[in-house]
Each structure stands twice: as structure tokens, then as C-alpha cells.
Amino acid sequence: MEKLSERLSPEHNKTECRRSVNAVRDALYVLGGKWKLPILVVLEYGPQRFTEVQRQIEGITPKLLSKELKELEMNGFVTRRVQPTTPVLIEYELTEYATSLQGIFAALRDWGIQHQARVRSL
Amino acid sequence: MEKLSERLSPEHNKTECRRSVNAVRDALYVLGGKWKLPILVVLEYGPQRFTEVQRQIEGITPKLLSKELKELEMNGFVTRRVQPTTPVLIEYELTEYATSLQGIFAALRDWGIQHQARVRSL
DNA sequence: CAGGATCCATTATGATACTG
DNA sequence: CAGTATCATAATGGATCCTG
Numbered sequence: 294m295e296k297l298s299e300r301l302s303p304e305h306n307k308t309e310c311r312r313s314v315n316a317v318r319d320a321l322y323v324l325g326g327k328w329k330l331p332i333l334v335v336l337e338y339g340p341q342r343f344t345e346v347q348r349q350i351e352g353i354t355p356k357l358l359s360k361e362l363k364e365l366e367m368n369g370f371v372t373r374r375v376q377p378t379t380p381v382l383i384e385y386e387l388t389e390y391a392t393s394l395q396g397i398f399a400a401l402r403d404w405g406i407q408h409q410a411r412v413r414s415l
Numbered sequence: 416m417e418k419l420s421e422r423l424s425p426e427h428n429k430t431e432c433r434r435s436v437n438a439v440r441d442a443l444y445v446l447g448g449k450w451k452l453p454i455l456v457v458l459e460y461g462p463q464r465f466t467e468v469q470r471q472i473e474g475i476t477p478k479l480l481s482k483e484l485k486e487l488e489m490n491g492f493v494t495r496r497v498q499p500t501t502p503v504l505i506e507y508e509l510t511e512y513a514t515s516l517q518g519i520f521a522a523l524r525d526w527g528i529q530h531q532a533r534v535r536s537l
Numbered sequence: 538c539a540g541g542a543t544c545c546a547t548t549a550t551g552a553t554a555c556t557g
Numbered sequence: 558c559a560g561t562a563t564c565a566t567a568a569t570g571g572a573t574c575c576t577g
Contacts, residue, residue, distance in 0.1 A: 310460040310471055314453050316527030317520070318472075321452060323530070327569080330443060331436050338432040343539050349432055354570070359540060383539065390533075393526065398439070400522040404515065405438030408445070411512075449550075465559050476551065477560060505559065 323368050324397070328353055328361045333370060333391060334398055340374070340386035370394070445490050446519070450475055450483045455492060455513060456520055462496070462508035492516070 324330055328350065335341065335349045347358055362385060365371040370391040376382040446452055450472065457463065457471045469480055484507060487493040492513040498504040 306460055307471070310457060313456050313459075313520075313524050314471055316524045316531065317456050318453055318527075319531055319534075320523045320527035321449070325449065327443070327447065331440055334435050334439050335432055337435075338428055349429070349436055352570095354572095355540060356542095356571095357569075380538075393529065396522040397519075397526055398435075400518040401442045402435050402438045404519055405440075405442035407515065409438065409441055412441075474551095476553090478552095478562090479550070481560060502558075 320397075323370075324394075326361065328357060329365060330398075330401065332358070332361055332365065333387065333394060334402070336371065336385060336387045336391075337395075337398060340384040342382070342384055346385065442519075445492075446516075448483065450479060451487060452520075452523065454480070454483055454487065455509065455516060456524070458493065458507060458509045458513075459517075459520060462506040464504070464506055468507065 324333075331350050331353075332346060335346050341349075343355075343358065343362075346362075347353060347355065350358075362371060362373070366373055369388055372386050372388055374384050374386060376384065446455075453472050453475075454468060457468050463471075465477075465480065465484075468484075469475060469477065472480075484493060484495070488495055491510055494508050494510055496506050496508060498506065
């Protein structure tokens, strides 16, 4: 891939660089932290209950899962739906807006798989 | 895009889900924290000195920058090069392996830009 | 099941100042 | 310039118990 630094003036280059950094930082602002991305990836596989999500993400405690889910809900990535059955069934699901994150999920997943292979080979 | 949950059995689905979560988690393990990705994005624009990097990432302190750079170096993403000029010139640059992260950078940057536009429109 | 409350330990991050 | 040292706070984690 062509390096940006080879085709742009130094000044333009820095401006571009900051723009990128700010975009990435804004993305990380809402997706940052240890658990948000893993939680979203789990929910990508369909609506799931609290305990289901907890089981898929080994290591997370209910306290943290609860907190992260609330933040994701506030940021419009997740919906908490209560099914009025008996007993009540509570499911978390991705919002329409969250589907815009698929590119990020895919990139992280693909790289993670490559990286796992690399680490094993060392 | 087709939903994974619509074409796979529930069991296979869960296995796949965990695989994805683990891949993402392993990626986040080396890229996690508040500053690693921003630092790598800056260095994508060419080798740069400590202070240069610091200026591009507003808010980072030298302590954190130093710590993060060391970790990135240990993980094989960054090289610290000392030019034997007078005075000495120290530059940080991405390694070959770090270029495998371009997909992640691009995904985060693109989404971040979209997200900025969305936030502004609210 | 779906969490909330509490208490404590460990990290992570931050502000400021300082050095070779 | 390229960091280090010191001090402080915030975020996160772990254990345990509790409730509608």
C-alpha cells in the first residue's frame, strides 16, 4: 500500500494525521474499555440474555457486564428488551446503528486470528 | 448483510461466537488501552520523534507515551531508532508487522468519521 | 434469572515537576 | 529533546452476599 507520507506535503500530512487520530479517538471514546467490543461481538450473533452473554465472555463479572451494557445502551448500540412472558425474559440486542460497526468487528476478528497463529508459531 | 444466526445451528453458532470473541480479545490484549491505537495511527504517517508524536495526540502525557511506546516495542509493532547525529535523533517507526494492522486502522478511522458526523447532527 | 450493594486490592491514567 | 520521578485519583477486578 502506498504510504501517505510519500505523496503529500509535510503540512498536509500532519493535518491528515491529526484528522485520523481524532477520528480513531472518537471511535475509541465510545468503544473503549476492556469489554465493550467483546460484548458487541457476542450480540452480533443474535439477541441474548444477560447470563448468555456472560458465559460467552470468559472473565467478565456481572457487575462489569451490567455497567458496560448500560453504557452501550446509552450510546445507542444496544437495546434492552423485556418480553412480558412468565417468567420475564430479558434480552439484549444490537440496534440498527450498531450494524455500522461490522467493519470494525471484522477487521479486529481477522487480525486477531492471524495474530493468534503468529503467536503460536513463536 | 446476512446474519450468522440465520444460517447456522445454535450450537455451531455459539462456537463461532466464542471464536470471534477470543480473536477480538486477543487483538485487544495487545492493542488495548487508551493510547496504543492512536500512537500507531500517528506512526502510520511516517517515522517520528517522541515530541512529534506527543504533539499529534492531544492529551497524552510523556509518562504514558513512554510507557505505551515501550509496550508497543516489546510487542513488535514499533522500532526505536537512534540516529548517531549530534545531537542524537531518536525516531519511532512502525515495523513490517504493524502494517498488518492497516485494516483495523482504516475501519476505526472510517467509522469514527461517520460517527463524528452523526454526533454533530444530533 | 438478572442483576444491585459492599468492601477491598490492583491497575490505569493523570498532573506536575524535574533531569541528562 | 527525550524522557523519569513523584504523587494523586479514577477505573477495574475479585469476592461475597443480597433481592424481586
